[in-house]
Amino acid sequence: MHVEIISTGNEVLHGEVTDTNSAWLASRLIETGYRPIKQITVGDDFNHLTDLFVDCSRSSDVVLVTGGLGPTQDDLTAAAAAQASGTELEVYREWVHILEERYRQRKMPLSNLKQARLPRGSEILPNPKGTACGFSLQIGSARFFFMPGVPYEMKHMFDEEVLPRMLQSFVPTEQKMTKRVFTFGLSESKVGELVSAHKNDGCSIGFRASFPLIEVKLYGTKQKIDPVLNAIRCTLKGYIFCEDVGDAASVIQESMVKRKWTLVLAESCTGGLLADQLVSVPGSSQYFMGSFVTYSNLLKTRLLHVSERVLESNGAVSLRVAACMASEARNKASADIALSVSGIAGPGGGTDEKPVGTVAFALAARERTYSQVLQFPAWGRSRIRKGSAMICLDMLRRYIEEIQIFPDYDYAKRIVAKVQTVQDAPGAS
Amino acid sequence: MHVEIISTGNEVLHGEVTDTNSAWLASRLIETGYRPIKQITVGDDFNHLTDLFVDCSRSSDVVLVTGGLGPTQDDLTAAAAAQASGTELEVYREWVHILEERYRQRKMPLSNLKQARLPRGSEILPNPKGTACGFSLQIGSARFFFMPGVPYEMKHMFDEEVLPRMLQSFVPTEQKMTKRVFTFGLSESKVGELVSAHKNDGCSIGFRASFPLIEVKLYGTKQKIDPVLNAIRCTLKGYIFCEDVGDAASVIQESMVKRKWTLVLAESCTGGLLADQLVSVPGSSQYFMGSFVTYSNLLKTRLLHVSERVLESNGAVSLRVAACMASEARNKASADIALSVSGIAGPGGGTDEKPVGTVAFALAARERTYSQVLQFPAWGRSRIRKGSAMICLDMLRRYIEEIQIFPDYDYAKRIVAKVQTVQDAPGAS
Numbered sequence: 001m002h003v004e005i006i007s008t009g010n011e012v013l014h015g016e017v018t019d020t021n022s023a024w025l026a027s028r029l030i031e032t033g034y035r036p037i038k039q040i041t042v043g044d045d046f047n048h049l050t051d052l053f054v055d056c057s058r059s060s061d062v063v064l065v066t067g068g069l070g071p072t073q074d075d076l077t078a079a080a081a082a083q084a085s086g087t088e089l090e091v092y093r094e095w096v097h098i099l100e101e102r103y104r105q106r107k108m109p110l111s112n113l114k115q116a117r118l119p120r121g122s123e124i125l126p127n128p129k130g131t132a133c134g135f136s137l138q139i140g141s142a143r144f145f146f147m148p149g150v151p152y153e154m155k156h157m158f159d160e161e162v163l164p165r166m167l168q169s170f171v172p173t174e175q176k177m178t179k180r181v182f183t184f185g186l187s188e189s190k191v192g193e194l195v196s197a198h199k200n201d202g203c204s205i206g207f208r209a210s211f212p213l214i215e216v217k218l219y220g221t222k223q224k225i226d227p228v229l230n231a232i233r234c235t236l237k238g239y240i241f242c243e244d245v246g247d248a249a250s251v252i253q254e255s256m257v258k259r260k261w262t263l264v265l266a267e268s269c270t271g272g273l274l275a276d277q278l279v280s281v282p283g284s285s286q287y288f289m290g291s292f293v294t295y296s297n298l299l300k301t302r303l304l305h306v307s308e309r310v311l312e313s314n315g316a317v318s319l320r321v322a323a324c325m326a327s328e329a330r331n332k333a334s335a336d337i338a339l340s341v342s343g344i345a346g347p348g349g350g351t352d353e354k355p356v357g358t359v360a361f362a363l364a365a366r367e368r369t370y371s372q373v374l375q376f377p378a379w380g381r382s383r384i385r386k387g388s389a390m391i392c393l394d395m396l397r398r399y400i401e402e403i404q405i406f407p408d409y410d411y412a413k414r415i416v417a418k419v420q421t422v423q424d425a426p427g428a429s
Numbered sequence: 430m431h432v433e434i435i436s437t438g439n440e441v442l443h444g445e446v447t448d449t450n451s452a453w454l455a456s457r458l459i460e461t462g463y464r465p466i467k468q469i470t471v472g473d474d475f476n477h478l479t480d481l482f483v484d485c486s487r488s489s490d491v492v493l494v495t496g497g498l499g500p501t502q503d504d505l506t507a508a509a510a511a512q513a514s515g516t517e518l519e520v521y522r523e524w525v526h527i528l529e530e531r532y533r534q535r536k537m538p539l540s541n542l543k544q545a546r547l548p549r550g551s552e553i554l555p556n557p558k559g560t561a562c563g564f565s566l567q568i569g570s571a572r573f574f575f576m577p578g579v580p581y582e583m584k585h586m587f588d589e590e591v592l593p594r595m596l597q598s599f600v601p602t603e604q605k606m607t608k609r610v611f612t613f614g615l616s617e618s619k620v621g622e623l624v625s626a627h628k629n630d631g632c633s634i635g636f637r638a639s640f641p642l643i644e645v646k647l648y649g650t651k652q653k654i655d656p657v658l659n660a661i662r663c664t665l666k667g668y669i670f671c672e673d674v675g676d677a678a679s680v681i682q683e684s685m686v687k688r689k690w691t692l693v694l695a696e697s698c699t700g701g702l703l704a705d706q707l708v709s710v711p712g713s714s715q716y717f718m719g720s721f722v723t724y725s726n727l728l729k730t731r732l733l734h735v736s737e738r739v740l741e742s743n744g745a746v747s748l749r750v751a752a753c754m755a756s757e758a759r760n761k762a763s764a765d766i767a768l769s770v771s772g773i774a775g776p777g778g779g780t781d782e783k784p785v786g787t788v789a790f791a792l793a794a795r796e797r798t799y800s801q802v803l804q805f806p807a808w809g810r811s812r813i814r815k816g817s818a819m820i821c822l823d824m825l826r827r828y829i830e831e832i833q834i835f836p837d838y839d840y841a842k843r844i845v846a847k848v849q850t851v852q853d854a855p856g857a858s
Contacts, residue, residue: 011637013465015456016646018449022470026444036442037477039470041451044635048466072621072636109618111625131618150638152809189538189560192501196540206473207501208440209579217445265722271708272701275722279700282776282810290728293694293704293720295713299762303719303732333728347711380581381711 001170002060003029005039006052008067008077009149013043021066021154028158033172034062044068049080057084057140062166064158067149069132071111077146078135082119085139089117095124095133102131125161129153134161143169179218179225181232182246183239184394187410188214191236198231211383212390212411213246238403241394248393249277249284255400256287263396264333265291266304266325268316268342269359274389289333294325300342304328317342317360319418323371326364337399338364339392345384358415359388363395363405370395370405372417387411430599431489432458434468435481437496437506438578442472450495450583457587462601463491473497478509486513486569491595493587496578498561500540506575507564511548514568518546524553524562531560554590558582563590572598608647608654610661611675612668613823616839617643620665627660640812641819641840642675667832670823677822678706678713684829685716692825693762694720695733695754697745697771698788703818718762723754729771733757746771746789748847752800755793766828767793768821774813787844788817792824792834799824799834801846816840 005025011017022039029036037060042048049068056063068077082089095116099108115132118124125134125145130153137144145162147154183191188209195205195216203220205228216232218225233240242251256263265275275291278284294300297311306324314320322340330338343359350356357376362369374391376384391412398405406417434454440446451468458465466489471477478497485492497506511518524545528537544561547553554563554574559582566573574591576583612620617638624634624645632649634657645661647654662669671680685692694704704720707713723729726740735753743749751769759767772788779785786805791798803820805813820841827834835846 009637010635011644011646012452013455013468014459015452015454016644017637017639018447018452020447023441023444023447026442028444030443037472039442041468070621070636071618072634073625074633074635109622111618111622152812189500189540192499193538193540196502204503205501206439206503207499208438208446210446215445217440264728267701269708270705271713271717272696272704272720272722273708275701275724276699276705279698279702279724280811280814284700285724288700289725290732291701291720291722291724292732293701293722295704295708295717295719296762299693299719302761303721332731333725382709383581385709 001034001062001173003034003036003062003064004056004060005036006056006063006065007039007041007149008044008049008065010043010074012041012067021149021151024151024155025064025066025158028163030178032163032167034166034170044074044076046076046080046083049076050083053081053084053139053144057142057144060142061170063142063144064162065144065146066154069115069134069146069148071109071114071131078118081137081139081144081146085119085121085137087120090120092116092118092122092124092133098126099131125157127153127157129156136162136165176220177222177225179229180244180246181216181229181236181240182213182242183216183236184213184241184390185239185407185409185411186214186236190410191216194235195232197235198228200228203228210246212387213241213248215246238398238407241397247281248390249281252278252393252396253281253284253287255397257283259400261336262287262289262333264289264329264335264338266329266338266340267291267293268295268300268325269345270341270385270389270392271295273385274339274341274392277389289335292325292329292332300325304332315354317344317354317358317373319360319362319371319373319416322360322362323364323369323418323420326362326371327369330364336366337396339396340364341388341392343384343388345381345388347381357384359384359391361388361391361395363399365399367422369420370399370418371420372406373415374409374412375415376412430463430491430602432463432465432491432493433485433489434465435485435492435494436468436470436578437473437478437494439472439503441470441496450578450580453580453584454493454495454587457592459607461592461596463595463599473503473505475505475509475512478505479512482510482513482568482573486571486573489571490599492571492573493591494573494575495583498544498563498575498577500538500543500560507547510566510568510573510575514548514550514566516549519549521545521547521551521553521562527555528560554586556582556586558585565591565594605649606651606654608658609673609675610645610658610665610669611642611671612645612665613642613670613819614668614836614838614840615643615665619839620645623664624661626664627657629657632657639675641816642670642677644675667827667836670826676710677819678710681707681822681825682710682713682716684826686712688829690765691716691718691762693718693758693764693767695758695767695769696720696722697724697729697754698774699770699814699818699821700724702814703768703770703821706818718764721754721758721761729754733761744783746773746783746787746802748789748791748800748802748845751789751791752793752798752847752849755791755800756798759793765795766825768825769793770817770821772813772817774810774817776810786813788813788820790817790820790824792828794828796851798849799828799847800849801835802844803838803841804844805841
C-alpha cells in the first residue's frame with residue numbers, strides 16, 4: 001500500500017515554521033504498521049496544490065494532507081481539492097449548524113463560514129478542537145484525508161476519524177517491531193562502530209543523533225532483534241541512558257519516585273532549563289521540589305550563601321562553587337539529592353583560563369558530594385546549555401545506578417573532579 | 430529558477446525526528462531572494478533515493494540535499510547520487526588527508542573513511558564542523574548540493590560553501606520584502622478578520638498560529654506594504670507584541686536593558702520554563718537575576734515566606750499567593766521588577782472550584798503589585814505552561830509600555846484581578 005503525506009502552507013515551504021505534523025503522522029503510521037513512502041511540502045499556490053493532488057491521485061492509495069483549511073484568504077486546500085477531483089465547493093449545512101451551536105453565546109466571525117465550504121462528495125471529519133472541519137474525498141485511485149494544520153486539532157482528528165477509516169479499508173502489512181536504545185556520552189561514529197561489530201542478520205539497525213542523545217534503532221521481528229539487543233546492552237552498558245522512549249526526564253522521575261527520593265536544583269548557566277525539562281513530565285511534583293536559578297552572583301550569595309570571597313578567589317565556575325551551591329540547596333530544601341551547574345555558555349564571558357564551554361557540576365547526596373568541571377567544544381550557547389543539563393541528569397542516573405559517576409565522555413574533556421564526604425563537606429563561606 | 434529541497438533518512442520519513450533543516454534552508458533561500466518550489470522527504474532506500482534524484486535532475490535548476498552522508502550503513506546518499514549520475518564512487522584523497530590530520534592525536538574510526546567516497550566528478554564542500562564532507566555534482570540539468578544532516582554542520586556548509594556558488598551561477602529574482610507582526614491575546618480568526626478589513630492590493634497577507642503568538646506576514650514591495658502595515662498597527666495596537674522577529678524574550682531583554690531595570694522570577698507551574706526562555710537569549714545577564722522555582726509548597730514557604738496559613742486558606746493558586754511570591758522575590762533579589770506565576774497545569778490537581786488551567790500571576794514593581802487569576806481552556810499541560818509563561822511576559826511588556834495590564838484575552842477568561850499600592854502591599858504571613 002502506497003501512503004503519502006502532504007503538508008501545505010507558505011509558512012512551512014518558506015521555512016518560517018517547522019513542520020511537526022508530517023513527522024507525527026509518519027510515526028503514527030509506522031506504529032500502526034503502515035509505511036509512508038514520501039513526504040511533500042507545497043506552498044499556498046492554487047496551481048501547485050492542484051497539480052500535486054492530481055499526481056498523488058494516480059500513484060497513491062492513501063494521501064494525508066494537513067493545513068490550508070483555515071478561515072483566511074491564504075487557505076486554499078479545499079478549493080484545490082475540488083479542482084483536482086473535477087467538482088465544486090458547496091456549503092455543508094451540517095458543519096454550519098455545529099459552528100452556530102458553538103458560537104451561541106458570542107458572535108461568530110463570518111470568516112468561519114468559509115470553513116464549511118467543501119468539495120462536493122466529501123465526507124466531513126468532525127473537529128471538536130477547532131473551527132476547521134476536516135474532510136475525506138476519493139480522487140482517482142487515492143483516498144484523500146484533509147486535516148487542519150494546527151497540530152493538536154490534526155492529531156485528534158487523525159486518531160479519532162482518519163485512522164479508524166484507514167484500518168477499515170487497508171490491512172496494515174508489517175508485523176515487525178522497533179526497539180530503541182538511547183545512549184549518552186559516546187559520539188555517533190563510536191556508537192556505530194561498537195554496534196556494527198555484532199552480527200545482525202534480519203535486523204536492520206539505524207542510528208540517529210538527537211542531541212544530546214544518540215539513538216540506536218533496531219527494526220525486525222522480535223526473534224531477530226532480541227540477540228542483537230542483548231549484545232548491544234553489554235557493549236554500551238554504562239552509556240545507555242534509557243530504552244524505548246528517549247525522554248531522560250521521565251526515566252529520572254521513575255527512578256526517583258520508586259526510591260521515594262526528592263530532588264532540588266541550583267542552576268546558573270542552564271537558567272531553569274533543567275527544571276523545565278523535569279517539570280514538563282506530568283507528576284513531577286512527586287519528587288521535584290524546585291530550583292534555585294541563581295543566574296546572578298548576587299543571588300548565589302543571597303540564596304545559596306556562596307560567599308563573595310569564594311566567588312572572587314575560585315570564580316563562579318569552579319568545583320568549590322558548584323559544590324557549595326548543591327550542598328546549600330540540598331540543606332535549604334531538606335532534599336535527598338541536589339544537583340548544581342554553573343558554567344560559561346557564551347558567547348561572552350570566556351577567559352584564557354576558563355574559555356566558553358567550561359562548566360562546573362555537583363551532585364550532593366546525604367553522605368557525599370561529587371563535583372567536576374568539564375570543557376565542552378565550541379558548540380554555541382544553546383548546545384552548551386542543553387549539554388550541561390544532560391550531564392546533570394547523567395550524574396544523577398549514574399548515582400542512582402551506582403556506577404562510575406565520572407565516565408569518559410566523547411564530547412567533553414574533564415578538567416578536574418572531586419568526591420567529598422560529609423566530614424570535609426564544602427564550606428559555604 | 431526552480432529550486433527543490435530534499436531531506437533524506439528513515440528517521441525523518443518515519444517521523445522519529447522532526448526535520449528542521451528543510452525549514453531553515455527554505456528560509457535562507459527566501460531571505461536571499463530565491464523561492465523554493467517544493468520540499469521532499471525520502472527514506473534510506475537506495476532505489477527511492479536514486480529515482481528521486483533522477484526526477485529532480487530533469488525538472489530543477491538547483492537541488493539541495495541534506496542527510497545520509499554519515500559513517501554508518503544506512504547512509505546511502507553518495508551511492509545513490511553516483512547511480513543517478515551514471516558514475517561510480519571513488520575515494521577522494523584530499524578528504525582522507527584532512528580527516529587524518531584531525532585525528533592525529535587519537536585513533537580514527539575506520540568507518541570515517543567511507544565518508545571520503547564520493548561520486549566521480551564531485552566537487553568537495555569542506556566541513557570544518559564534522560567528519561562528513563559535502564559535495565556538489567551536476568546531474569542532468571540540475572546542480573545538486575549534498576550536505577550533512579547534522580543541523581549545525583549543514584548550516585555552516587550552506588552559508589560558507591553552497592550559497593556563494595549559487596549566487597555565482599543564479600541571480601536571485603525577487604526584489605520584494607517580508608514584514609512580520611506578532612500578536613498575543615487574540616485568536617487567529619479574530620486577527621484575520623481585523624486585518625482583512627484593510628485594503629491590501631499588491632501586498633499578500635499570511636497568517637500563522639505559532640502558539641502562543643499569532644503572526645501576520647506581509648509580502649510585497651515596500652511601497653505596497655507600508656500603508657497596510659500602518660493600518661494594521663492601528664487596528665491591533667495593544668495586542669502587537671513585537672515585529673520582524675517573533676522572539677518575545679529578546680524584545681523584553683531589549684526593553685529592560687534600555688531602562689537599566691533588573692528582573693527576578695518566582696515560578697511554580699512554569700517550573701523554570703520562563704527563566705529558560707529569558708536565559709536562552711545571549712546577554713540576558715545584563716538584566717535577568719534569576720528565578721525562585723518554588724515548585725513545592727515547602728519551598729514557597731522557606732524561600733518566599735508564603736506562610737502555611739496563607740497557602741492553606743487561599744490555596745497555592747490565588748491572587749494572594751502570587752502577589753506574595755512576586756513581592757518577596759523582588760525584595761530578596763533587590764530587583765526592579767518581579768514576576769510570579771502559580772497554577773494548575775494538570776493533568777492532575779484540578780478541583781471544581783479551581784480546575785486544571787487555573788493560573789495566578791503577579792507583577793511586583795516599586796510602587797505597585799498587579800495580580801490576576803486566569804482560566805485557560807483544556808489545553809493540556811504543555812500549552813498551559815507555555816501560555817502562562819507568555820502571560821507573564823505580556824504583563825511585563827504592558828507594564829513597560831504603560832498600557833492596560835489586564836486586557837481581554839481571547840484564549841483565557843479572567844477570574845479576578847487586583848492592583849495594590851505599596852501601602853497595602855500583600856503581607857507575606
